[in-house]
Amino acid sequence: MTVTIVLVYQSLLGIYGDRGNATVLSKRLEWRGIDARVVVVEPGQTLPADAQVYLLGGGEDLAQTTAVRELTKDGNLFRAVDAGAAVFAVCAGYQICGTTFTIGERDEVVGGLGLLDVETRRGDVRAVGEILYRWTKPDGSTSLVTGFENHGGFTRLGPDARPLGVVEKGIGNGYDGSEGAQQGKVVATYPHGPVLARNPELADHVLELALGRTLDPLPHPEIDELRRQRIAAVRASRAR
Amino acid sequence: MAAMAVDLSIPRSPHRLPALVKARLALALAAGSLAGAASRLARRGSGASIRGQLLMKVAPDALANLLPGRTIATVSGTNGKTTTTHLLTAAVRSAIGPGRVVTNADGANLHYGIASALAVAPGRDVAILETDERVVPDVVRLGKPAVLVLLNFSRDQMDRNHEIKALGRGWRDALVRAGETGPVVVANAADPLVVWAARSAPKVVWVDTATAWTQDFSLCPECGTMLTRTDGHWACPTGDLVQPEATWRVDGDAVVDPDGTRWELGLQVPGAFNVSNAACALAAAAELGIDPETAIRGMRGVTSPAGRYATAHFGSTTARLLLAKNPAGWAEALPLTTTDTIVLAIDSAAADGRDVSWLWDVEYEQLAGRHVIATGPRAQDLSVRLLYAEVEHSVVPDLATAMAGHADPVDVVATYTPFQRLRKLGGLA
Ligand SMILES: [Zn+2]
Numbered sequence: 001m002t003v004t005i006v007l008v009y010q011s012l013l014g015i016y017g018d019r020g021n022a023t024v025l026s027k028r029l030e031w032r033g034i035d036a037r038v039v040v041v042e043p044g045q046t047l048p049a050d051a052q053v054y055l056l057g058g059g060e061d062l063a064q065t066t067a068v069r070e071l072t073k074d075g076n077l078f079r080a081v082d083a084g085a086a087v088f089a090v091c092a093g094y095q096i097c098g099t100t101f102t103i104g105e106r107d108e109v110v111g112g113l114g115l116l117d118v119e120t121r122r123g124d125v126r127a128v129g130e131i132l133y134r135w136t137k138p139d140g141s142t143s144l145v146t147g148f149e150n151h152g153g154f155t156r157l158g159p160d161a162r163p164l165g166v167v168e169k170g171i172g173n174g175y176d177g178s179e180g181a182q183q184g185k186v187v188a189t190y191p192h193g194p195v196l197a198r199n200p201e202l203a204d205h206v207l208e209l210a211l212g213r214t215l216d217p218l219p220h221p222e223i224d225e226l227r228r229q230r231i232a233a234v235r236a237s238r239a240r
Numbered sequence: 241m242a243a244m245a246v247d248l249s250i251p252r253s254p255h256r257l258p259a260l261v262k263a264r265l266a267l268a269l270a271a272g273s274l275a276g277a278a279s280r281l282a283r284r285g286s287g288a289s290i291r292g293q294l295l296m297k298v299a300p301d302a303l304a305n306l307l308p309g310r311t312i313a314t315v316s317g318t319n320g321k322t323t324t325t326h327l328l329t330a331a332v333r334s335a336i337g338p339g340r341v342v343t344n345a346d347g348a349n350l351h352y353g354i355a356s357a358l359a360v361a362p363g364r365d366v367a368i369l370e371t372d373e374r375v376v377p378d379v380v381r382l383g384k385p386a387v388l389v390l391l392n393f394s395r396d397q398m399d400r401n402h403e404i405k406a407l408g409r410g411w412r413d414a415l416v417r418a419g420e421t422g423p424v425v426v427a428n429a430a431d432p433l434v435v436w437a438a439r440s441a442p443k444v445v446w447v448d449t450a451t452a453w454t455q456d457f458s459l460c461p462e463c464g465t466m467l468t469r470t471d472g473h474w475a476c477p478t479g480d481l482v483q484p485e486a487t488w489r490v491d492g493d494a495v496v497d498p499d500g501t502r503w504e505l506g507l508q509v510p511g512a513f514n515v516s517n518a519a520c521a522l523a524a525a526a527e528l529g530i531d532p533e534t535a536i537r538g539m540r541g542v543t544s545p546a547g548r549y550a551t552a553h554f555g556s557t558t559a560r561l562l563l564a565k566n567p568a569g570w571a572e573a574l575p576l577t578t579t580d581t582i583v584l585a586i587d588s589a590a591a592d593g594r595d596v597s598w599l600w601d602v603e604y605e606q607l608a609g610r611h612v613i614a615t616g617p618r619a620q621d622l623s624v625r626l627l628y629a630e631v632e633h634s635v636v637p638d639l640a641t642a643m644a645g646h647a648d649p650v651d652v653v654a655t656y657t658p659f660q661r662l663r664k665l666g667g668l669a
Contacts, residue, residue, distance in 0.1 A: 011458035015395060020600025020628075027628050042458075043466050060403050062464040129594070148595045193597025197624050222627045222635075226620045 002035040003210065004051035008077070010040050012067050013093050016150070018057025020194025021088065024203050025053060031218055043067070047076040052210040053086050056093025058150075058192040061103035064092050065110055071096075072113070081115060086185040086210035090195060094181070094188035095120040095153055102153065115186045117158035123174045126152045130234040131170030131191050133179040135202065143201045144168075145179075146230045147191020155190075157181055164189055169234045185209045198226060246311060246386045246528050248336050252365040255309040292348060292356030303351055306358035307367075307383030310342075313524055314369045314383070316376045316411075317391025317428075319569050320517045322347045323509055324391060325370035326545035327521035332368060334538025335530040343368040347546040350375055373407045377414035380423065387527045388415075388423040388441075389520050392451065393433040394568040395598070404433065405461055411437040426524045428516070429486045432474055436461035436481060445523050448486035449516035488523045495519040495532075503532050508543045513572040547659070552666025554643035559583070561662055562653045565592070567601035570653070574606060577651035582607065583642055585616040585658035592655040596621045604629040615642035616658045640665055 007014070007022045022038045029036035041047050043066060047054075054077055059067065071077050081087060087097070095101040098112045101120035112120075131149040134142050145165060154174030157163060163173065164180030164187070172179030172190055180189035187206055189195060196203035200223055204215050295302050313332075315325045329343045342361035344353050349370040358367065371379050373393075379385060390411065393404050415422050420442055427438035429446040438444050450472070460467055460476035467474045475482040487498040493515055494504045505518050518539060525535040544550035548563050564573040588594050596618050604612075604626055612633035614622040619637045626633045636642040639661055643652075654662055663669035 014601075016595070017597035017600030020597070020625075023600065023628050027630075060405070062459050066459065066464060066466065148597060150595065193595070194600040194625075197600070197628065220624075220627060222620070222623045226624050229620050 002037055003029055003053070003207075004048060005036060005038045005053045005055065006048060006051045007038060007040045008047065008054055008056050008093075009043050009063075009067050009070070010057075011042055012063040013057040013059040015060070015063075016058040016091065016148075016193035018055070018090060018093075018193055021055050021057070021090070021196045021203075024194065024196040024200075025055075025207060028200070028203055028207065028218060032215065043070045047071075047074050047080075049076040049079045050083070051080060051085060053088065053206065054080060056087065056089035056097065058091035058093065060092070064096050064101070065103060068096050068110065068112060077113070078115075081184070081186065084185065084212075086206055087115060087187065088196075088206045089186070089188040091149070091151055091190055091192035094118075094190060095151075095155065097186060097188055098155065099158075116181050116183050116188060117160035118155050118181050118188075119158070120153040120155045122152055123154035123171070125171070126150075127171030127174065127190070129170060130230065130237065131172060131179070132168045132231060132234045133165040133170070133172060134168060135165035135180075137201070137205065143199075144227075144231060145189070145191065145195070145199045145202055146227060146234065147189070147195040147198060148193065149190045150192060151190055155181070169237070198223070198230060248311065248332070248366065248529055251340060252311055253309055254362065254365055255305065292352030292354075292359075295355050295359060296352040302355040302359065303378065304382045306355055307379065310358075310365050310367045310383070311528070312367045312369060312379075312383045312385035313387040313389070313528060314371045314376070314379050314385045314423075315389040315391070315520075315524075316371045316373050317389075317434075318373065318394040318566065319572075320391050320513060321349065321370050323514060323542075323545045323548060324389060324517040324521050325368055326542050327507075327509075327518055327539045328389070328524050329368040330538035330542050331521060331525040331530055331535035332366060332528060332538070335525075335528075335534050336366065340364050341366045341368065344370055345546065351378065354379070374410070377410050380414040380418055384418075384421060385423045387426060387524050389426045389524045390428065390434045390438055391517070391520060392428055392431045392449075392568070393457075394566050395601075408433040408437040408461060412440050415441045424527045426520055426527065428520065429484045430474075432457045432467060432481065432483075433461050435484060439484070444484075445488065445527060446484045446486040447516075447519050447523050448489035449519055450490040450512075451516060488519055490515055490519050495522055497522070497526070497532055501532070503536060505536060506540055508540065509545070509549055511572055511576050547663040547668050550663070550666075550668055552662065552668050554640070554666055555645070557643055557646040558649040559643060559646075559652050559662075559666065560649065561659065561666070561668075562651065563656065563659045564653050565656055567598050570602040573653050574602070574604075577653065579610075579649055579651045581611045581613065581646060581648070581650050583613045583615060583650055583652040584622055585639060585642070585652065585654035585662065586614070586618040586622050587616045587655055587657040588618050589657040592657050599625045604631055607631045613642050615639055616654070 026036040089097045096112045097115040098118035128150045135145045161181040161183040163178035167179045315321045342364035344357035349372045425438045425441040425444045428449045430451040462481045473483045562573045564570040614635045623635045
């Protein structure tokens with residue numbers, strides 16, 4: 001079987017190197033001998049309804065509302081989630097997965113995709129910088145997630161969504177020291193761009209949700225060294 | 241009403257500075273040249289930028305005093321403004337000789353960089369100024385430039401510029417405010433945000449740069465609808481913004497002027513991107529009354545603007561230096577590299593952008609089969625990118641070590657901060 005990874009609206013939701021997450025997921029499958037392909041879908045094109053993973057990246061306000069409108073009209077993302085596909089959303093992609101979010105100077109409230117029980121409103125500061133959070137995995141063990149966040153919205157979780165982890169450095173969801181959200185197989189986090197490159201366990205978590213089975217770890221000293229450097233750098237930086 | 245034609249044959253006299261400002265400037269410059277010398281000794285920062293920063297501190301209105309009375313052409317955009325400024329300066333010098341022309345050739349393009357260049361050239365009445373995207377509104381307001389060249393907008397330093405459209409809005413508002421007294425705008429018709437910003441100017445000269453990079457623009461800046469692209473031309477389906485008909489256009493390695501004459505450029509600066517830059521410089525030169533033949537003669541003498549494309553020596557190693565500041569810049573630079581071993585230098589200082597996510601928007605996959613040396617403070621981020629691109633590489637974080645001991649010439653592509661360090665290490669700056 002070939003695992004299909006859909007990069008949703010790359011030209012709208014991909015301003016922070018978010019395609020990197022597709023590269024990371026497909027390579028981690030290939031390196032384990034599992035066939036994978038990345039399908040890039042642009043607005044106006046129909047999303048495949050039978051893929052295993054859907055990726056939503058970062059984008060500006062206008063791009064967010066266009067993406068919600070097009071995805072709602074298309075409908076295949078909802079069908080895929082109902083059929084058991086995994087969704088991994090970052091930054092603006094995280095916000096549009098929620099029930100509502102705000103855009104523009106006048107904080108206009110816009111309806112989201114409703115895949116996550118979260119609401120996003122403008123925060124009292126803009127969160128820009130390295131972020132470090134402790135992610136609690138489904139088995140109860142924890143792992144550090146390192147990345148770079150750049151967002152103006154703060155996100156409040158409703159009862160159906162649970163946070164991914166607790167912020168050690170940075171802003172994250174903004175209201176309560178939590179970061180990210182997961183609800184079923186929809187996983188979302190603020191650190192944008194190639195966050196999965198720095199966090200292979202999070203990448204494999206998304207793949208395990210999509211495949212419905214566990215995967216053996218892939219040792220890569222380059223990634224271990226990058227994690228060591230970034231975690232040390234963010235811990236040495238002044239508190240924000 | 242057409243903007244008033246520029247006649248460079250009649251020298252103008254730059255405004256004299258009020259005595260008080262002059263005294264303050266003199267003081268600032270005296271203090272600044274000391275600091276400049278100190279900084280050169282300390283080998284950090286250029287003397288000019290330290291001098292300029294001091295100048296702006298002591299005389300914050302320096303720019304308002306130094307700009308008026310000159311014939312000004314200003315060049316802005318995310319990528320290519322240093323090279324385009326050098327090309328345009330060479331064209332102007334070719335026409336009127338070097339004696340009357342001042343430019344900020346070192347790429348210091350903020351308020352203090354421009355002020356610093358002008359302050360040491362009080363008698364020079366023609367100024368060709370590279371201008372940071374954020375500074376364009378001030379230069380338009382204070383300097384009343386004759387010509388404004390707007391090259392492109394690209395994602396760059398997103399940790400600081402959250403929405404690039406805000407920069408475009410700044411340009412547009414400045415041009416609207418200037419109205420009939422505003423500059424003739426020479427604008428890249430291939431870039432939707434440039435077009436959106438420029439079209440409010442009374443006179444725009446559109447240049448079809450045949451730009452290949454389209455990844456930064458998918459939505460109409462006016463209404464947010466997805467742009468369509470047919471035969472290399474973009475349009476908003478609502479019809480509120482379409483690619484304008486250009487009078488100048490790039491055709492392969494040549495530029496076609498409004499009369500349909502095809503000019504072979506024969507530049508020394510490489511790549512299709514620089515043909516686009518030259519097309520904009522030629523159109524700007526024409527607005528200054530300079531014919532293409534004279535302009536091109538000058539432009540052919542440009543070799544390595546502020547160190548770009550320069551050959552440097554690091555001990556026994558010979559290296560060519562290429563600058564790439566963002567995905568669009570990397571997409572231009574990587575295909576220019578030819579050596580088997582290639583050095584890539586990455587940093588995330590303020591001038592590089594603190595977020596290196598952009599590494600994943602660059603197709604490093606094209607380097608497969610060559611050996612890459614990843615260097616600079618963020619070499620490890622590049623290493624992981626290259627791991628996933630399946631490109632063979634080694635990590636040598638220290639720049640000098642990475643450059644040492646290559647028997648064959650190497651091409652180096654660097655982000656802004658390591659590029660400046662390499663210029664110094666290689667004896668170029
Ligand atoms: Zn439109």
